[in-house]
């Protein structure tokens with residue numbers, strides 16, 4: 470029986486950074502990731518509510534407010550973004566056992582898209598939460614995470630599951646494929662700068678190309694993955710002691726190994742170099758690579774580093790990774806960090 474439907478419902482989920490261990494995590498090693506204070510918000514409303522035109526605020530590369538009317542006659546060829554969202558909505562509705570017709574899906578986000586900050590996972594989790602709310606279902610976090618993983622597969626092919634795990638539980642997470650994620654703690658907020666590259670990229674392509682390279686030389690690649698795993702255990706220790714200098718060194722070393730895996734680019738290397746020359750303890754690419762973002766640990770005044778990035782033409786922002794409040798992992802929406810256009 471279809472559960473009772475509400476008049477409207479909203480779901481929210483945060484973006485993430487992978488602190489260390491991307492790509493190696495696909496091959497069974499542990500990676501550490503953390504939620505950031507940027508979010509995707511999905512609202513589900515019955516389509517009978519007349520569509521309103523939503524137009525973008527927010528800077529370039531930040532997802533503008535976006536809306537989709539399922540099954541409404543399409544005036545023109547739908548964008549790839551609309552097609553993927555429609556597929557994801559239908560899949561989520563099927564998982565939740567609700568009929569997806571006559572729905573309007575509205576998205577507001579202050580998370581840059583397609584740069585390795587987990588926008589598709591945040592969208593997946595927020596969509597599942599919104600549809601669950603809309604159909605008056607109360608889901609366990611593990612069920613939300615599992616449903617979002619199914620949607621991530623539509624977006625990414627063969628994801629490890631790290632992105633939807635962090636988007637679901639928030640906080641700071643040590644993730645190993647097919648194991649229960651471990652929530653990590655650190656005694657102080659971790660001060661980061663995130664800078665965003667200009668080159669377009671796609672995680673699925675980076676993961677696929679790396680798989681081919683690894684097949685040609687498994688021994689070398691497995692050795693590099695093991696080295697990355699050692700850095701990840703060192704980072705758990707550095708985080709537990711808020712030792713940002715040590716963590717920075719581990720970032721630098723992880724970036725070098727990502728270069729060896731051939732997932733960095735000259736632009737990302739230049740960004741890491743700029744961070745290292747402007748007071749960061751260390752920096753690395755984050756996420757799938759082949760473009761995207763870099764993260765830098767910097768526990769001093771971050772203004773000069775932000776200015777250096779911006780003067781060189783890269784968007785950058787400071788963010789602090791907060792140790793999770795006890796028992797608060799499944800409620801990443803606890804702080805209203807939405808952009809002005811989404812608060813209304």
Ligand code: PMV
Pocket residue numbers: 487490491492493494495584585586587627628629630631632672676755756757758
């Ligand atoms: O979605 P991204 O770009 O943050 O990359 C995810 C991290 C990878 O390890 C490269 C892939 C995965 O599914 O774990």
